[in-house]
Amino acid sequence: MKTITCTAPVNIAVIKYWGKRDEKIILPLNDSISFTLNQDEMCARTTVAVSPSFTEDRFWLNGNSYCSVLFAVFLLLVYSIVLSRAYISVRRRASKRKLEGSIEDILNWHVHICSVNNFPTAAGLASSAAGYACLVYALGQVYGVEGDLSSIARQGSGSACRSIYGGLVRWYKGELDDGTDSVAQPIAPPDHFPNLRIIICVANAGRKKTGSTDGMRQTVQTSRLMEYRVKESVVTRTEAMMEAIQDKNWSTFCDLTIADSNEMHAVCLDTFPPCVYMTDTSHAVASLVHQYNEVKIARGDLNHKVCYTFDAGPNACLFVPGAVVKEVLALLLRTFPPGPSQSPTEYVKGIPAQSATLSKELMSLGDEDFEGGRLKYLIHTRVGDGPRLMLDAESSLLDHTTGVPKPTNGTA
Amino acid sequence: MKTITCTAPVNIAVIKYWGKRDEKIILPLNDSISFTLNQDEMCARTTVAVSPSFTEDRFWLNGNSYCSVLFAVFLLLVYSIVLSRAYISVRRRASKRKLEGSIEDILNWHVHICSVNNFPTAAGLASSAAGYACLVYALGQVYGVEGDLSSIARQGSGSACRSIYGGLVRWYKGELDDGTDSVAQPIAPPDHFPNLRIIICVANAGRKKTGSTDGMRQTVQTSRLMEYRVKESVVTRTEAMMEAIQDKNWSTFCDLTIADSNEMHAVCLDTFPPCVYMTDTSHAVASLVHQYNEVKIARGDLNHKVCYTFDAGPNACLFVPGAVVKEVLALLLRTFPPGPSQSPTEYVKGIPAQSATLSKELMSLGDEDFEGGRLKYLIHTRVGDGPRLMLDAESSLLDHTTGVPKPTNGTA
Numbered sequence: 072m073k074t075i076t077c078t079a080p081v082n083i084a085v086i087k088y089w090g091k092r093d094e095k096i097i098l099p100l101n102d103s104i105s106f107t108l109n110q111d112e113m114c115a116r117t118t119v120a121v122s123p124s125f126t127e128d129r130f131w132l133n134g135n136s137y138c139s140v141l142f143a144v145f146l147l148l149v150y151s152i153v154l155s156r157a158y159i160s161v162r163r164r165a166s167k168r169k170l171e172g173s174i175e176d177i178l179n180w181h182v183h184i185c186s187v188n189n190f191p192t193a194a195g196l197a198s199s200a201a202g203y204a205c206l207v208y209a210l211g212q213v214y215g216v217e218g219d220l221s222s223i224a225r226q227g228s229g230s231a232c233r234s235i236y237g238g239l240v241r242w243y244k245g246e247l248d249d250g251t252d253s254v255a256q257p258i259a260p261p262d263h264f265p266n267l268r269i270i271i272c273v274a275n276a277g278r279k280k281t282g283s284t285d286g287m288r289q290t291v292q293t294s295r296l297m298e299y300r301v302k303e304s305v306v307t308r309t310e311a312m313m314e315a316i317q318d319k320n321w322s323t324f325c326d327l328t329i330a331d332s333n334e335m336h337a338v339c340l341d342t343f344p345p346c347v348y349m350t351d352t353s354h355a356v357a358s359l360v361h362q363y364n365e366v367k368i369a370r371g372d373l374n375h376k377v378c379y380t381f382d383a384g385p386n387a388c389l390f391v392p393g394a395v396v397k398e399v400l401a402l403l404l405r406t407f408p409p410g411p412s413q414s415p416t417e418y419v420k421g422i423p424a425q426s427a428t429l430s431k432e433l434m435s436l437g438d439e440d441f442e443g444g445r446l447k448y449l450i451h452t453r454v455g456d457g458p459r460l461m462l463d464a465e466s467s468l469l470d471h472t473t474g475v476p477k478p479t480n481g482t483a
Numbered sequence: 484m485k486t487i488t489c490t491a492p493v494n495i496a497v498i499k500y501w502g503k504r505d506e507k508i509i510l511p512l513n514d515s516i517s518f519t520l521n522q523d524e525m526c527a528r529t530t531v532a533v534s535p536s537f538t539e540d541r542f543w544l545n546g547n548s549y550c551s552v553l554f555a556v557f558l559l560l561v562y563s564i565v566l567s568r569a570y571i572s573v574r575r576r577a578s579k580r581k582l583e584g585s586i587e588d589i590l591n592w593h594v595h596i597c598s599v600n601n602f603p604t605a606a607g608l609a610s611s612a613a614g615y616a617c618l619v620y621a622l623g624q625v626y627g628v629e630g631d632l633s634s635i636a637r638q639g640s641g642s643a644c645r646s647i648y649g650g651l652v653r654w655y656k657g658e659l660d661d662g663t664d665s666v667a668q669p670i671a672p673p674d675h676f677p678n679l680r681i682i683i684c685v686a687n688a689g690r691k692k693t694g695s696t697d698g699m700r701q702t703v704q705t706s707r708l709m710e711y712r713v714k715e716s717v718v719t720r721t722e723a724m725m726e727a728i729q730d731k732n733w734s735t736f737c738d739l740t741i742a743d744s745n746e747m748h749a750v751c752l753d754t755f756p757p758c759v760y761m762t763d764t765s766h767a768v769a770s771l772v773h774q775y776n777e778v779k780i781a782r783g784d785l786n787h788k789v790c791y792t793f794d795a796g797p798n799a800c801l802f803v804p805g806a807v808v809k810e811v812l813a814l815l816l817r818t819f820p821p822g823p824s825q826s827p828t829e830y831v832k833g834i835p836a837q838s839a840t841l842s843k844e845l846m847s848l849g850d851e852d853f854e855g856g857r858l859k860y861l862i863h864t865r866v867g868d869g870p871r872l873m874l875d876a877e878s879s880l881l882d883h884t885t886g887v888p889k890p891t892n893g894t895a
Contacts (some may be wrong), residue, residue, distance in 0.1 A: 295716040354759045
């Protein structure tokens with residue numbers, strides 16, 4: 072039995088991917104740029120085992136501990152479709168290379184795959200990107216595939232291709248019909264903006280939302296503003312963003328990130344019927360960030376601005392310079408305190424942070440009612456690197472003799 | 484003393500006015516189209532008195548009964564600035580004509596003006612449009628001004644120019660710098676879509692919002708999507724809307740109305756910082772309308788579709804064919820019931836309507852939680868005509884001997 076265990080990160084786009092030019096092999100209408108998040112706080116972990124003794128391909132996702140049975144069945148279905156696609160791609164590539172006899176054998180063996188996320192799938196935190204990236208990376212390791220894996224990961228879940236690399240990553244939309252040039256590439260290392268922190272504000276309750284695949288399709292089909300975004304606006308913004316990244320111009324980076332998030336949600340609203348992902352709570356977080364930035368701008372302190380971005384859901388993702396992370400956390404805790412049924416000690420997850428005393432000026436921010444329970448919790452994390460190969464036997468999710476999940480794998 | 488009393492209607496745009504090409508004389512970036520609402524349910528009433536015995540110009544707005552003192556002071560200030568402008572315009576026009584001696588005298592007399600709205604100003608229901616239209620119309624009557632009044636009303640509050648006419652009204656943006664061709668014109672009579680009803684869903688609580696003057700300016704300055712709306716999208720939609728109106732194509736009218744409202748709020752969201760006027764409740768009303776229309780579409784019953792539009796606030800304005808108004812009201816009452824502190828009998832204002840029993844199909848609509856108190860109340864009204872001259876002495880808000888407000892005028 073050959074066993075490989077990998078972890079892969081979540082990524083958060085600052086130039087958004089919204090809309091496909093090819094639905095089948097997932098080719099996007101525009102380039103996107105993302106930060107890869109650190110895997111200590113959030114990651115997917117996948118173990119792939121191949122053995123001549125396996126009698127069928129088997130797949131386990133998240134045990135039953137992180138998601139309802141119904142949700143698991145649904146995800147399994149989706150995963151298995153994509154899995155076969157990704158799997159075939161990896162097999163095909165492996166076949167093309169000059170193979171040693173042993174690898175040719177391996178390609179005919181059945182596979183067991185076990186995958187978990189170390190963060191709640193239900194939070195709507197782009198868990199599929201990490202999951203698909205991890206799957207593709209692990210399969211690539213098993214079959215010794217070299218070269219670009221991002222275009223395979225892309226075919227599972229578009230944004231998964233960006234989770235193949237660490238730091239700042241650009242996914243090029245590509246021009247070819249076969250999608251071979253629609254790949255992700257790293258554009259800056261994780262410490263490019265030193266000590267940058269990320270705070271994810273997980274919103275409590277959202278509306279029943281349109282899934283992103285359907286939402287994108289409907290936007291492309293019905294939004295007039297979307298034409299302009301794709302042809303003009305996001306193209307120039309992407310180049311401006313590349314320049315801001317090269318120049319390490321944090322202030323411009325923040326403005327562009329905010330503008331692109333709002334433009335994406337604007338074209339969603341312009342869809343017929345409208346796709347509405349942001350809630351009153353989402354807008355309250357965004358408003359707080361703008362108020363905070365106004366204080367910083369008034370002081371000429373542009374390097375300590377904060378920016379937000381929202382995916383196809385109500386959760387805010389904030390990018391926060393390390394120097395102000397304590398005061399930003401304190402401000403968030405004051406404006407969005409936990410509700411009576413929430414545990415204050417489990418309200419901020421991830422990197423521990425001491426609390427800061429807010430200045431009088433910052434105490435005046437927040438035009439909302441400071442109602443408790445608007446957020447589920449906060450996740451405090453940072454930028455991280457790409458998928459990792461886990462060499463210790465304890466990391467494996469599958470038992471090394473039976474090839475089925477260890478009893479503990481649901482809680483990894 | 485010469486006294487004139489007039490009433491003027493509220494109007495609701497179906498092709499939205501958002502963005503000025505000239506801030507000073509209020510010239511819009513695009514044409515807009517609106518329905519004028521019936522004055523029995525909502526109107527502004529203004530009495531203008533001129534007399535050689537008045538020693539100064541005086542102005543009363545809504546007594547103190549409809550608005551806080553602070554709000555009254557603020558509005559008075561705004562009104563007085565615009566008043567003087569409108570007033571001068573009217574005087575100038577009157578001067579240009581060959582005047583009888585008596586009118587020349589009247590131009591030198593001081594003026595007393597009293598204005599009230601018969602609906603709550605605080606509801607954010609474009610009360611200023613009705614107010615300015617009424618003021619201009621009444622002044623026009625006093626000074627015997629003939630010809631277009633809409634371009635004067637426009638200078639008070641842009642959309643006020645549309646309240647100068649009844650039925651369906653188009654405000655042409657015009658091409659000239661002096662704004663003389665930026666006028667409103669009636670394009671169809673009030674009964675063009677026979678028995679059409681309007682239901683205004685006044686939302687309970689909104690966020691602290693950016694005023695529409697500031698909001699428009701910021702959108703023009705910062706939104707890339709706005710360029711496209713103004714240059715392309717709203718231009719073609721306006722022509723499509725004119726065609727739908729001419730053809731009495733209600734289904735297309737509905738789709739265009741919804742699309743333009745969402746496009747306007749999309750460019751608001753695309754503003755930096757974003758202008759967010761719609762709340763979770765607003766989106767819940769919009770979602771219910773789309774669900775309702777899907778039922779009608781599935782039955783091929785396109786003439787009974789409903790459409791929504793939102794101004795710069797959280798209130799939904801629904802256009803409802805008379806044949807389905809009872810079931811739409813019943814659906815709204817079910818999905819948005821009054822809260823425990825609200826009076827069910829005062830919850831639906833305006834035209835009385837018997838309740839309808841909802842079909843099983845309609846009972847299944849509404850993906851929300853049917854929480855009480857999300858709306859303040861509903862106003863049920865219809866399309867109406869333009870400003871009216873009130874000939875009965877009782878309508879006057881000013882005492883015919885003293886020229887100061889009658890004791891009752893705050894509650895008219």
